[in-house]
Amino acid sequence: MIQAIAFYFFATIVVGAAVMTIMARNPVHSVLWLIMAFFNAAGLMVLVGAEFIAMLLVIVYVGAVAVLFLFVVMMLDIDFAAMRAGFSRNAPLGLAVAAVLLAELLLGVGAYNAGGLTLGSPDGSAMQAADTSNIEALGALLYGKYIALFEIAGIILLVAMIGAIVLTFQPPKPGARARQDVGKQIRRRPEEATVMKHPEIGQGVEL
Amino acid sequence: MTAFFQSLGLPYEWAWTVATVVAIVVVSLLVMFSVAMVIYVDRKVLGAIMLRRGPNVVGPFGLLQSFADGLKVFLQETIIPTAANKGIFLLAPIITFTVALAAWAVIPFWDGGVIADINVGLLYILAISSMGVYGVVMSGWASNSKYPFFSAMRASAQMISYEVSIGFVLVCVVLFAGTFNLGGIVRAQQSFGLGVINAYAVHPLLFPMWVVFFISALAETARAPFDLTEAESELVAGYQTEYSSMSFALFWLGEYANILLMCSLNTLLFWGGWLPPLDIPVLYMVPGIVWFLVKTFLFFFMFSWIWATVPRYRYDQLMRLGWKVFLPMSLLFVAVTSGYLMATGHFDKVGIAEVPATATEIVQTNPAQPTAVRGQS
Numbered sequence: 284m285i286q287a288i289a290f291y292f293f294a295t296i297v298v299g300a301a302v303m304t305i306m307a308r309n310p311v312h313s314v315l316w317l318i319m320a321f322f323n324a325a326g327l328m329v330l331v332g333a334e335f336i337a338m339l340l341v342i343v344y345v346g347a348v349a350v351l352f353l354f355v356v357m358m359l360d361i362d363f364a365a366m367r368a369g370f371s372r373n374a375p376l377g378l379a380v381a382a383v384l385l386a387e388l389l390l391g392v393g394a395y396n397a398g399g400l401t402l403g404s405p406d407g408s409a410m411q412a413a414d415t416s417n418i419e420a421l422g423a424l425l426y427g428k429y430i431a432l433f434e435i436a437g438i439i440l441l442v443a444m445i446g447a448i449v450l451t452f453q454p455p456k457p458g459a460r461a462r463q464d465v466g467k468q469i470r471r472r473p474e475e476a477t478v479m480k481h482p483e484i485g486q487g488v489e490l
Numbered sequence: 491m492t493a494f495f496q497s498l499g500l501p502y503e504w505a506w507t508v509a510t511v512v513a514i515v516v517v518s519l520l521v522m523f524s525v526a527m528v529i530y531v532d533r534k535v536l537g538a539i540m541l542r543r544g545p546n547v548v549g550p551f552g553l554l555q556s557f558a559d560g561l562k563v564f565l566q567e568t569i570i571p572t573a574a575n576k577g578i579f580l581l582a583p584i585i586t587f588t589v590a591l592a593a594w595a596v597i598p599f600w601d602g603g604v605i606a607d608i609n610v611g612l613l614y615i616l617a618i619s620s621m622g623v624y625g626v627v628m629s630g631w632a633s634n635s636k637y638p639f640f641s642a643m644r645a646s647a648q649m650i651s652y653e654v655s656i657g658f659v660l661v662c663v664v665l666f667a668g669t670f671n672l673g674g675i676v677r678a679q680q681s682f683g684l685g686v687i688n689a690y691a692v693h694p695l696l697f698p699m700w701v702v703f704f705i706s707a708l709a710e711t712a713r714a715p716f717d718l719t720e721a722e723s724e725l726v727a728g729y730q731t732e733y734s735s736m737s738f739a740l741f742w743l744g745e746y747a748n749i750l751l752m753c754s755l756n757t758l759l760f761w762g763g764w765l766p767p768l769d770i771p772v773l774y775m776v777p778g779i780v781w782f783l784v785k786t787f788l789f790f791f792m793f794s795w796i797w798a799t800v801p802r803y804r805y806d807q808l809m810r811l812g813w814k815v816f817l818p819m820s821l822l823f824v825a826v827t828s829g830y831l832m833a834t835g836h837f838d839k840v841g842i843a844e845v846p847a848t849a850t851e852i853v854q855t856n857p858a859q860p861t862a863v864r865g866q867s
Contacts, residue, residue, distance in 0.1 A: 285503050311631060315578070318624070325617075338613035346620025346653070350627065350646055357631045357639075416609045418670060463806075 286330065293326040314353045321345050335417040513605045518591050525746040526556035531787075532746075532794045539798040566735040571633065574732065578632035583733065583740035586625030590747035593618040597754055598673045600764045600778035611672040612660055615755065616653070619710065622748060623649045625741070626719065626729050633732040641728030644805065645712060645719040651812035652709040658820035659703045662827045663759050666690060666836070676763035686769045688762035695827050700760040702816050704792075707752035709812065711745065714797040718805055753789035754782070761785050 300320035307313045321344045328337035425433050455462065482488045495505035530545060530553060537544025545552035570576060596611040598604040608614060623646050630642020664670060667678040683692035691700040709716040720728030730741050757763055762785075764778030803811070831837060 285507065309575075311575075311578075315628070322621075334608065334610050335613070338610050338617045341617035342613065342620055346617065346623075347650060350623055350650060353624075353627060354643070354646060357627075418610065465810075 290327070290330055293323045293330065296320075296323040297327065310356045310359065311353065314349065314356050318345055318349045318353075321349065333417060335421060510605065514595070517594055517605060521591060521594055521747055521750065522743065524750060525743055526560065527553075528750060528790055529556045529559075529742075529746055531790065532797075535791060535794040536798050539795070560739065563735055563739040568735040568737060571635070571732050573634040575632040575634065578628050579732075580737065582625050582629035582632060583737040583744070585628065586622065586744035587740040587747075589618055589621045589625065590744035590751070593751050594747075596672055597751070597758070598676065598763065599782055601673070601677075603764075603779065604673060607671065607673060609669065609671045609674075612664065612670045612675070615672075615751075616657065616660070619748070619751075620649075620653055622744075625744065629733070629741075630729040633729070635732055637725045637727075638729045638731050641719045641725050641731075645729065648709060648712065648716065648718065648808060648812075651809060652706045652816070655702060655812060655816035655820045656706045656710065658817070658824050659699045659706070660759070661824050662696060662699045662820070663690060665824075665827050665831055666693075666696065668837070672758050672763075676758055676765060679762045680765055681769035682762075688765035688767060688769050689760060690762075691760040695823065695830060696760065699820065699823055700756070702820055703760065704756060704789075705811075706816060707756065708793070708796065709808065711749045711752055713749060713793055715800040715803050716808055717802065718808060721802060749793060750786065750790065753786045753793065756789045757782060757785040 297320050300316045300323065303316040304313050304320060307316055321340060325337040325340045325345075328334070328340060480488050492502070492506050492509045495508050496502060498505075500508065533555070534544040534552075536542075545555035548554045548558045570579060593615050595605045596608060596614050598607070606614075626645040626649075627642045630638040630640075630645070633639070663675060667675040669675060669678070679688050679690050681688060683689055690696045708714075712719045719725075720730065725731070730738055733741060761767075762781075764782040766773035766776065766781050
């Protein structure tokens, strides 16, 4: 019974937050609702026994991706009137996206009911070996059976990362201010930087 | 504790629920009480280092100073700026405070003395502490004021940067322990160093990682020398500038609860948690929670000591330290540690395939069977 209560609690909040994400007028509120949905989806994951995935969802999406997202949205200077004026112009495109998403959802539900996939056990519950923890089961699969795919994914991500760095990297301009060299700064002693002067009254100092 | 409530005639599910709620309330109250005392300690240590007396008026030795301050902010008026985004403005301190308390759910105070003994405990801590940035970002944005917004930007960049290296440090510890369960990590440290020392930090591969973790913990909690989020010479009071009364106090309490959490993580991950420093039978006469609290307090003392001693970093230096020093260093240590452990046959000894006793706890979805979900504390 506690599971049922917890499930409906999390599920209601996920759906409600998802609705609020698209209903909210203020884009920052939208992102915050989205984060709410992520977090409660993680709760649902814990409920089905995928606690590792749940933690990763929170660490990666809530902790890193959504923060950057929120950040960009916060810095936008949004003109609400202009946004509403563009609504009718963008409506056909939005409807098309909505139709595609609905079709995919229906397809997914249909395929699930047809029982075509055997990723989980037949009754729909997640496949969970009773005596191994989530992390070990995932690790055994990723680093055993699917090691090649895993490595390929890693290489692709590495290439993407290097690509992003190369695209945005700007070499320092020749005339720009010198870069800070911490080792050099620490090696510098007071004698190299300061001199003691004993100026006569009214004479000033020669530097 | 579940067994106690079961003996009162409750069915297992409800006994478990009641026991958990009671444990949550007790731990929250104790953490809040420790925060109040630790603020007092912080001010006393600072005073001593600066040759002042520190708080010494309210109560014996000024011990009640924090409670007097608490009463004061409680009675103050809550001021909300007219240009602020009201809902988020009020929500932000609550999030900071809640998140700071939520992480304590998986901290073992003694062997088995933990609210939720889950097998992804360390990941849970990472997940919850990565939520902490929202309180700061939301308050900075909702205040609708320049300085809080600058502070929020700084805070989020800082926290994300240092979380990366903390993650790699934790990987090193997990490689040694073979489990993400915090209790399991502490148990793996028993007689680890030279057969007598109950600490991971004495290992030459883990000591540098502990130093990285400690400094990253300072940056993660925005403590001096990394307190750029509330650098008073530049940003007034940072993201707290527009806050008053209880909403300000919630930030304050959450911040110190986070600091205590980081201190206890230092204790648990590197210095043997509830175990005595040396693996000698006599030392086990002292209850585990005493060792845990003493070690945590020592780390807190180091936090205040550093606050009083070290000047503040510049922001680009902070970023440089995080990305150009700690990240490559911890990455290198992950590779070296796993190579070393592989070469010495550590993984065969630990027995990765073997499942710890507590591992099945959360994956069981049917608490109706009393054997499926173990009780706690």
